[in-house]
Amino acid sequence: MIDDQIIKLIELESLFTLVQISVLKDDYLVVEFLSDSRPKTRVEKEALVAYICEWLDLNRDLTSFYKMARQDPLLKEVVERFPGLRLVGVPDLFEALCWAVLGQQINLNFAYSLKRKFVESFEESITYKGRKYWAFPSYEKLANLSVEDLAVIKMTGRKSEYILGIAKLMSEGELSKEKLQQIKDFNHVEKELISIRGIGPWTANYVLMRCLRYPEAFPIADVGLMNAIKYQLRMDRKPSSEEILKLSSGWTGWEAYATFYLWRVRY
DNA sequence: AGCCAGGAGATTT
DNA sequence: AAATCTCATGGC
Numbered sequence: 001m002i003d004d005q006i007i008k009l010i011e012l013e014s015l016f017t018l019v020q021i022s023v024l025k026d027d028y029l030v031v032e033f034l035s036d037s038r039p040k041t042r043v044e045k046e047a048l049v050a051y052i053c054e055w056l057d058l059n060r061d062l063t064s065f066y067k068m069a070r071q072d073p074l075l076k077e078v079v080e081r082f083p084g085l086r087l088v089g090v091p092d093l094f095e096a097l098c099w100a101v102l103g104q105q106i107n108l109n110f111a112y113s114l115k116r117k118f119v120e121s122f123e124e125s126i127t128y129k130g131r132k133y134w135a136f137p138s139y140e141k142l143a144n145l146s147v148e149d150l151a152v153i154k155m156t157g158r159k160s161e162y163i164l165g166i167a168k169l170m171s172e173g174e175l176s177k178e179k180l181q182q183i184k185d186f187n188h189v190e191k192e193l194i195s196i197r198g199i200g201p202w203t204a205n206y207v208l209m210r211c212l213r214y215p216e217a218f219p220i221a222d223v224g225l226m227n228a229i230k231y232q233l234r235m236d237r238k239p240s241s242e243e244i245l246k247l248s249s250g251w252t253g254w255e256a257y258a259t260f261y262l263w264r265v266r267y
Numbered sequence: 268a269g270c271c272a273g274g275a276g277a278t279t280t
Numbered sequence: 281a282a283a284t285c286t287c288a289t290g291g292c
Contacts, residue, residue, distance in 0.1 A: 100273090103272095104274040104275070105272060105274045105287085106271095106273090106288090106291095107271075107273085107292085108272080109272095109290085109291060109292095110272080110289070111272085154289065154290085155289095156287065156288050157287080157288085158275080158286095158287055159288095162275085198276090199275085200275045201274090201275095202273080203274075206273080221273095221274075223271090223272065223273050226273090227273090259273095263273075269292105270291105270292095271290105271292095272289100272290090272291085272292105275286105275287095276285105277286080278284080278285070279282100279284070279285085280281100280282085280283070280284085
């Protein structure tokens with residue numbers, strides 16, 4: 001990502017396309033298709049644009065969020081610092097789940113390096129102008145691996161078990177984004193996710209917010225959120241869950257966005 | 268050097 | 281049910 005431009009390898013219907021998105025005049029996004037794997041039909045092109053709209057949450061009307069946030073002591077500064085920021089999603093369910101499990105209880109830098117090794121060890125890349133672009137490993141591929149295979153990249157046994165279990169559930173068709181989308185009730189989807197081994201309240205809400213796109217999803221016990229609140233309010237300790245509940249009482253329906261904006265705060 | 272990290276499950280009280 | 285222990289590597 002070079003400030004106002006990003007290149008991403010997008011997979012749709014097992015077709016890989018290298019897409020470049022850039023900002024034009026602060027107001028428009030220009031989408032260009034790179035490499036040889038350009039979309040051939042109008043339908044394919046429109047599907048890619050739809051994917052990008054979902055990924056960057058472009059169709060969300062943030063008016064009421066900003067109206068609320070400008071009055072909120074915790075949010076008013078961050079919404080001024082990052083105007084227009086949208087909740088960047090992780091459209092692929094397996095990727096969202098893996099990313100969440102990888103990030104459980106380890107520092108972010110280690111999580112990033114683990115994810116990088118995970119992707120580079122278990123998936124292919126394409127090269128464009130001397131740079132490699134990676135797709136995320138598929139659950140079919142992971143379902144055939146073992147804890148020992150994952151130990152090579154310093155994944156702990158527990159994380160490996162969780163990810164392999166999830167890969168198996170998805171391979172068997174027991175778990176899919178489509179199935180979760182059919183359940184309309186937020187609490188019901190959350191319960192369904194938490195029933196899976198390795199997925200607790202934090203992971204479930206992380207996925208609800210970044211993949212299933214529920215703006216009311218709220219990973220309340222998130223350490224990054226706690227530290228951001230601590231920093232914003234100049235506290236000498238991390239806030240308790242009760243304090244966070246109280247501070248977030250005005251966020252109703254926008255908890256995911258509030259969390260995402262606070263994640264941008266570096267402390 | 269020691270604490271803790273964008274937690275979850277198992278065990279104990 | 282609620283508190284406590286275990287996993288376990290690496291960053292600071």
